[in-house]
Amino acid sequence: MNKTLKRILVTGGAGFLGSHLCDRLVQQGHDVICLDNFFTSQKTNVTHLLQEPNFELLRHDVTHPLWLEVDEIYNLACPASPVHYQFNPIKTIKTSVLGAINVLGMAKRTRAKVLQASTSEVYGDPEQHPQPESYRGSVNPIGPRACYDEGKRCAETLFFDYHRSNGVNIRVVRIFNTYGPRMHPYDGRVVSNFIVQALGGEDITVYGDGRQTRSFCYVDDLIEGIIRMMNGPDDFVGPVNLGNQDEFTILELAEQVIRQTGSRSKIVYQPAPADDPTQRRPDARLAKAKLDWEPRVKLREGLEKTIAYFRDLDLARFRPPTQGPAVGR
Ligand code: NAD
Ligand code: UDP
Numbered sequence: 001m002n003k004t005l006k007r008i009l010v011t012g013g014a015g016f017l018g019s020h021l022c023d024r025l026v027q028q029g030h031d032v033i034c035l036d037n038f039f040t041s042q043k044t045n046v047t048h049l050l051q052e053p054n055f056e057l058l059r060h061d062v063t064h065p066l067w068l069e070v071d072e073i074y075n076l077a078c079p080a081s082p083v084h085y086q087f088n089p090i091k092t093i094k095t096s097v098l099g100a101i102n103v104l105g106m107a108k109r110t111r112a113k114v115l116q117a118s119t120s121e122v123y124g125d126p127e128q129h130p131q132p133e134s135y136r137g138s139v140n141p142i143g144p145r146a147c148y149d150e151g152k153r154c155a156e157t158l159f160f161d162y163h164r165s166n167g168v169n170i171r172v173v174r175i176f177n178t179y180g181p182r183m184h185p186y187d188g189r190v191v192s193n194f195i196v197q198a199l200g201g202e203d204i205t206v207y208g209d210g211r212q213t214r215s216f217c218y219v220d221d222l223i224e225g226i227i228r229m230m231n232g233p234d235d236f237v238g239p240v241n242l243g244n245q246d247e248f249t250i251l252e253l254a255e256q257v258i259r260q261t262g263s264r265s266k267i268v269y270q271p272a273p274a275d276d277p278t279q280r281r282p283d284a285r286l287a288k289a290k291l292d293w294e295p296r297v298k299l300r301e302g303l304e305k306t307i308a309y310f311r312d313l314d315l316a317r318f319r320p321p322t323q324g325p326a327v328g329r
Contacts, residue, residue, distance in 0.1 A: 001247075001257045007031045007069065009112075011062050011103060014038060017117070019045035020223050021074060021321065026055050033068065036077065037061040038080065040084045042317070045182050060097035061304075063091075066106050072230060073114040075103045080119075082273065083188035087208035089147035096151030097158070104162040107169070109294040115230050116159050116237060121149045122174060125277040130247075132176070132283040133239050143275040158238065163237060171229050176243025176282045180219030181309035185318050191303075194254055195310045198263035208272030210251030215281045217244040218302035221295035228291040236290050243282035244295040253299075260303050285313065 008025055012018040013034030025032045048053040062077040079085040079093050085092040107114040123131045124139030139149045162168040198205050215228035227243040253278045254267050287293045
């Protein structure tokens with residue numbers, strides 16, 4: 001086998017980010033094992049890859065031990081949107097913590113390099129703005145978001161302890177809000193929600209006063225950053241922020257979606273969820289300096305592609321998560 005071609009495991013590989021990552025890795029010729037329990041995703045995200053000889057799909061839950069021989073692991077398995085991770089919070093924290101222990105154990109045994117998809121949520125509702133990697137965060141450990149935030153924080157701790165104690169070759173990326181085609185239409189995330197509402201002519205639901213901010217990264221940019229981090233030098237293990245530095249209020253996003261869809265939807269205001277961060281923007285200088293990475297796709301262009309995806313999507317294939325696991329067909 002060509003030495004530059006690797007056996008790569010992607011946990012959560014059928015999800016929004018995971019499926020785009022699998023696309024890129026398969027395209028590069030690597031042997032890709034996509035592992036997923038389909039809690040928040042559907043097989044259709046990867047069915048186009050099933051005919052490829054270098055792609056394999058495995059139904060498995062990362063909270064249970066894995067026994068595979070691979071060279072690299074991208075650990076993405078975890079529900080990522082508030083409605084999904086709060087659906088079964090105990091399962092969410094198990095997925096982050098037991099999932100990390102299982103992939104790290106496997107990396108230790110096989111000497112694989114392992115990358116953790118961490119999150120800007122480790123900064124909680126930040127008092128420092130924008131957020132550099134050195135900021136330690138402001139997380140409520142007993143609130144409704146804690147199952148996700150603290151699970152991801154604990155996973156980072158595990159990664160660094162396996163690195164220090166066992167010499168496991170790790171990478172940790174902190175991903176900021178990312179959007180694009182293949183987001184679950186009912187995951188409740190702001191971009192998917194607003195687009196689905198606008199295309200359906202429903203009211204656009206802004207939570208709180210809409211002045212809270214987020215910075216939105218298009219999926220292609222993000223995947224490029226993750227792959228660069230995996231392939232970067234071994235002495236740069238992270239954590240590194242990956243996200244777009246253009247910051248928008250949620251109200252600005254709502255207006256932009258209405259404009260770009262040509263929708264007649266009205267904006268309505270609903271109560272803000274508990275512990276909703278009021279501001280978020282990455283300090284992305286480290287990624288630029290170490291990986292020469294910075295996002296290229298502007299919000300307008302990324303929304304254009306995402307709107308086109310949702311226009312063609314058959315919503316009947318998906319079940320809203322509140323009625324059970326958010327699986328589709
Ligand atoms: P997603 O929900 O589309 O993907 C997560 C995938 O993990 C799904 O396919 C789901 O079925 C799978 N999964 C969940 N629990 C599992 C388990 N116990 N065993 C096996 N598979 C399981 O979400 P996404 O946006 O693609 O997020 C992927 C990763 O990136 C997550 O770890 C998330 O925390 C992280 N992240 C994403 C964003 C973002 O804006 N998209 C931001 C920060 C961090
Ligand atoms: N939000 C909103 N309306 C929606 C969905 C989300 O106003 O229909 C807000 C939400 O309160 C938050 C922001 O948009 O302030 C981003 O929410 P999302 O769930 O996408 O991501 P996260 O809060 O994890 O950054």
